[in-house]
Amino acid sequence: MAGLVEKEQRQQLIGINEKEEKQVESEDNNNKGCEFESGQGDMVLGAGNSIHRSGSRPQLDVSKAEIQGNVEEKYPTILLPNQSDDLSHLALDIGGSLIKLVYFSRHEDQSADDKRKKIVKERLGLSNGNRRSYPILGGRLHFVKFETGKINECLDFIHSKQLHCGGPESPCADGVADRNVIIKATGGGAYKYADLFKERLGVSLDKEDEMDCLVAGANFLLKAIRHEAFTHMEGQKEFVQIDPNDLFPYLLVNIGSGVSMIKVDGDGKFERVSGTNVGGGTYWGLGRLLTKCKSFDELLELSQKGDNRTIDMLVGDIYGGLDYSKIGLSAATIASSFGKTISEKKELEDYRPEDISLSLLRMISYNIGQISYLTALRFRLKRIFFGGFFIRGHAYTMDTISFAVQFWSNGEAQAMFLRHEGFMGALGAFMSYEKHGLDDLMVHQLVERFPMGAPYTGGKIHGPPLGDLNEKISWMEKFVRRGTEITAPVPMTPLAATTGLGGFEVPLSKGSTLRSDASALNVGVLHLVPTLEVFPLLANPKSYDPNTIDLSDPSELKYWYTILSEHLPDLVDKAVASEGGTDDAKRRGDAFARAFSAHLARLMEEPAAYGKLGLANLLEMREECLREFQFFDAYRSIKQRENEASLAVLPDLLVEIDSMDEETRLLTLIEGVLAANIFDWGSRACVDLYHKGTIIEIYRMSRNKMQRPWRVDDFDAFKARMLGTKNKKMPPHRRALLFVDNSGADIVLGMLPLARELLRRGTEVVLVANSLSALNDVTAMELPDIVAEAAKHCDILRRAAEAGGLLVDAMINTSDSSKEKSSSVPLMVVENGCGSPCIDLRQVSSELAAAAKEADLIILEGMGRALHTNLNAQFKCDALKLAMVKNQRLAEKLVNGNIYDCICKYEPAG
Numbered sequence: 001m002a003g004l005v006e007k008e009q010r011q012q013l014i015g016i017n018e019k020e021e022k023q024v025e026s027e028d029n030n031n032k033g034c035e036f037e038s039g040q041g042d043m044v045l046g047a048g049n050s051i052h053r054s055g056s057r058p059q060l061d062v063s064k065a066e067i068q069g070n071v072e073e074k075y076p077t078i079l080l081p082n083q084s085d086d087l088s089h090l091a092l093d094i095g096g097s098l099i100k101l102v103y104f105s106r107h108e109d110q111s112a113d114d115k116r117k118k119i120v121k122e123r124l125g126l127s128n129g130n131r132r133s134y135p136i137l138g139g140r141l142h143f144v145k146f147e148t149g150k151i152n153e154c155l156d157f158i159h160s161k162q163l164h165c166g167g168p169e170s171p172c173a174d175g176v177a178d179r180n181v182i183i184k185a186t187g188g189g190a191y192k193y194a195d196l197f198k199e200r201l202g203v204s205l206d207k208e209d210e211m212d213c214l215v216a217g218a219n220f221l222l223k224a225i226r227h228e229a230f231t232h233m234e235g236q237k238e239f240v241q242i243d244p245n246d247l248f249p250y251l252l253v254n255i256g257s258g259v260s261m262i263k264v265d266g267d268g269k270f271e272r273v274s275g276t277n278v279g280g281g282t283y284w285g286l287g288r289l290l291t292k293c294k295s296f297d298e299l300l301e302l303s304q305k306g307d308n309r310t311i312d313m314l315v316g317d318i319y320g321g322l323d324y325s326k327i328g329l330s331a332a333t334i335a336s337s338f339g340k341t342i343s344e345k346k347e348l349e350d351y352r353p354e355d356i357s358l359s360l361l362r363m364i365s366y367n368i369g370q371i372s373y374l375t376a377l378r379f380r381l382k383r384i385f386f387g388g389f390f391i392r393g394h395a396y397t398m399d400t401i402s403f404a405v406q407f408w409s410n411g412e413a414q415a416m417f418l419r420h421e422g423f424m425g426a427l428g429a430f431m432s433y434e435k436h437g438l439d440d441l442m443v444h445q446l447v448e449r450f451p452m453g454a455p456y457t458g459g460k461i462h463g464p465p466l467g468d469l470n471e472k473i474s475w476m477e478k479f480v481r482r483g484t485e486i487t488a489p490v491p492m493t494p495l496a497a498t499t500g501l502g503g504f505e506v507p508l509s510k511g512s513t514l515r516s517d518a519s520a521l522n523v524g525v526l527h528l529v530p531t532l533e534v535f536p537l538l539a540n541p542k543s544y545d546p547n548t549i550d551l552s553d554p555s556e557l558k559y560w561y562t563i564l565s566e567h568l569p570d571l572v573d574k575a576v577a578s579e580g581g582t583d584d585a586k587r588r589g590d591a592f593a594r595a596f597s598a599h600l601a602r603l604m605e606e607p608a609a610y611g612k613l614g615l616a617n618l619l620e621m622r623e624e625c626l627r628e629f630q631f632f633d634a635y636r637s638i639k640q641r642e643n644e645a646s647l648a649v650l651p652d653l654l655v656e657i658d659s660m661d662e663e664t665r666l667l668t669l670i671e672g673v674l675a676a677n678i679f680d681w682g683s684r685a686c687v688d689l690y691h692k693g694t695i696i697e698i699y700r701m702s703r704n705k706m707q708r709p710w711r712v713d714d715f716d717a718f719k720a721r722m723l724g725t726k727n728k729k730m731p732p733h734r735r736a737l738l739f740v741d742n743s744g745a746d747i748v749l750g751m752l753p754l755a756r757e758l759l760r761r762g763t764e765v766v767l768v769a770n771s772l773s774a775l776n777d778v779t780a781m782e783l784p785d786i787v788a789e790a791a792k793h794c795d796i797l798r799r800a801a802e803a804g805g806l807l808v809d810a811m812i813n814t815s816d817s818s819k820e821k822s823s824s825v826p827l828m829v830v831e832n833g834c835g836s837p838c839i840d841l842r843q844v845s846s847e848l849a850a851a852a853k854e855a856d857l858i859i860l861e862g863m864g865r866a867l868h869t870n871l872n873a874q875f876k877c878d879a880l881k882l883a884m885v886k887n888q889r890l891a892e893k894l895v896n897g898n899i900y901d902c903i904c905k906y907e908p909a910g
């Protein structure tokens with residue numbers, strides 16, 4: 001069994017259902033090839049060790065499969081030791097102008113094979129029984145596009161990434177697939193280019209129906225991606241929260257060359273109920289004839305500089321400049337598209353192509369919006385989602401459609417758009433591989449992250465997202481060599497004003513800032529983390545928003561952009577030093593700085609590029625970006641130094657604390673946590689302080705300054721719950737989750753002494769720490785060693801740590817300590833599933849979710865976890881939020897206070 005658990009770190013875990021499990025077992029026993037069926041499709045075990053499957057389904061090698069965990073479980077997990085990591089897949093949507101690719105790559109497992117995880121699993125009774133019957137592998141979904149006219153670039157890309165063979169880990173001979181590999185594809189090009197794919201890559205394209213794919217893609221996006229749908233009115237993008245349980249029915253309007261209106265009633269349940277032949281093809285066709293434009297994008301770009309009033313007949317033209325207010329029409333409303341051209345003695349050449357393009361665009365968008373609304377009305381559909389190549393993120397198009405829907409519905413209905421709309425078909429094709437299990441993925445299992453590579457390059461790059469580190473660096477260098485600034489693609493400025501009553505003013509001149517199609521389809525990389533769960537103690541998971549600071553306020557965004565930009569040189573120095581200051585590290589440091597700056601610039605231009613942007617996302621992006629350039633722990637040596645210094649004074653602190661009465665002790669402990677939270681390498685002000693004294697001097701100074709009342713001071717209420725009052729005795733909490741923050745004094749002199757007090761009172765303590773490093777935050781990997789060191793000076797900690805299985809080595813040495821172990825409540829460490837200074841409780845590790853089930857007290861510590869995020873979060877159990885505010889602006893904004901003010905916010909279970 002132990003061997004199995006260890007293997008789990010290296011091998012993928014695959015859940016199968018009962019029936020299959022027996023078959024796998026029997027296959028494994030007699031090791032003979034035979035066919036086995038599953039509810040999900042056929043897989044054929046070949047003679048020998050490999051498995052062949054029919055059609056295009058993923059290949060699983062189930063040879064030497066072992067059941068992991070309890071065989072009595074309904075859906076036990078099995079290990080597939082011979083299954084390689086190459087369950088990568090690719091699907092294509094080959095349209096007339098663009099080829100869209102969706103492909104999957106496995107996560108590199110950054111988590112180490114540590115004993116802590118094994119113990120936590122045992123203690124918390126964590127099994128893999130909740131995994132579904134088919135695997136969703138941890139990995140990333142990438143979205144890439146190419147111009148169809150440059151299909152060879154697309155083939156080169158697939159070839160370079162070996163996507164047609166199953167990913168870089170399983171290259172195929174001479175770059176041509178040696179077996180009959182079949183790739184799912186949709187769109188007309190799946191027919192047109194089938195031979196080319198066969199010739200160049202040796203693969204066959206399995207054609208999937210376009211509409212099936214479209215609907216499957218839309219359903220997946222709407223159910224599984226948090227900020228997928230948005231409204232777009234008068235230039236304002238607003239994300240709409242879709243309840244996946246209340247999605248159907250809806251109207252999907254796909255605007256391609258023509259327009260299809262599809263009533264979607266469920267997964268795979270849809271009907272094309274209407275449509276119009278006046279669509280994208282009409283705009284492009286008529287536009288080409290009338291303006292001589294060479295491409296759709298060029299035509300669209302022209303419209304940016306257009307004034308349709310020279311072409312369209314407006315209500316004001318008919319009514320002598322007045323509104324026709326009796327029927328609700330403003331003077332600026334278009335009475336007749338192109339109507340003005342009949343009354344004038346002008347020829348085509350007398351009109352500006354820009355104006356023609358805008359008139360056409362407005363005519364067609366408006367018409368589609370209107371018919372869509374009427375169709376929705378006919379079928380009593382509340383929601384209308386628009387997608388298709390015609391939209392391609394173009395703000396003016398979306399505004400016009402939205403306007404039409406709003407106008408004709410009297411404000412009752414709203415048009416919605418999808419961020420990944422350009423990839424719906426490709427995603428749907430991808431989902432038609434039956435074993436991915438993507439269809440029942442849930443929002444909390446997907447994390448959208450900023451893509452590295454192409455997106456920074458100004459919108460005209462059709463190249464691949466960058467894969468390995470060398471590619472990333474050489475890509476950066478390419479730009480440096482050329483002296484090209486890495487710029488974020490500039491979004492369109494969609495600020496066309498309306499006149500209110502049914503007509504648009506002329507759009508602002510924005511020809512130079514139009515974001516062309518190539519970048520409009522940029523979306524993040526979707527990280528699939530099947531083990532993530534919603535934190536079970538959230539009182540209102542549906543309305544929970546982790547971010548306290550809303551970055552949709554431009555001045556707020558500008559402030560944090562400046563802060564993070566200013567921190568950058570120092571961070572790069574730390575990161576490079578943490579890797580020994582080698583030339584390679586310097587090169588990576590430089591590349592990281594450029595990539596991060598480019599991301600920041602991109603978000604400044606278009607904050608909602610990857611969904612709703614909060615401060616926590618920015619702080620996480622910085623950490624993700626460091627990891628992309630292989631800086632896994634930039635503050636490694638600082639953390640070590642601070643841990644050692646703090647552990648040296650811990651025994652004295654504990655003696656001091658133990659000499660106090662219960663009440664003074666509790667207050668001193670809370671003060672201690674707040675004071676020690678000053679050791680924060682993410683705060684500019686604090687870092688400046690560290691030059692002025694030693695760790696211990698600063699800690700003393702901080703403690704001496706602790707003066708109540710704190711800026712938010714609920715200590716008395718917390719004390720009453722902990723110690724009771726004269727009239728009311730209170731039982732200890734059963735289990736407390738302590739979300740710890742920084743290394744050094746923060747954990748050693750702040751949170752551990754508090755944990756010790758809780759343990760002393762009979763409360764189990766679970767220290768919740770980061771899975772991956774972020775700034776100087778302590779990680780779950782590091783904590784057992786720190787606890788072990790502290791335990792050398794303290795019996796309470798030692799016994800609890802032993803009871804919690806934390807002192808594994810110590811337990812092995814003292815065999816009879818197991819009896820003693822039972823005399824204490826346990827102290828445990830769990831990872832939180834994040835690698836950021838903040839925490840989004842919608843997506844936490846399964847360990848934490850399991851630990852939370854017994855918990856009745858939560859203590860969130862630090863600015864990232866208790867202020868930037870979760871300050872307003874409500875919990876089902878008692879919650880204490882402790883932090884020192886180490887930023888003047890934040891102090892003013894959140895608590896009307898000053899830098900170094902403290903927050904002690906206690907909220908009893910609701």
Ligand SMILES: CC(C)(COP(=O)(O)O)[C@@H](O)C(=O)NCCC(=O)O
Pocket residue numbers: 563619677679680681682683684685741742775837861862863864865868886887888
């Ligand atoms: C990154 C942090 C949230 C970390 O704070 P912590 O959670 O460690 O208390 C915080 O240091 C921060 O918000 N820093 C940026 C602001 C500044 O430099 O003032």
Ligand SMILES: [Mn+2]
Pocket residue numbers: 680741742775776777837862864
């Ligand atoms: Mn921190």
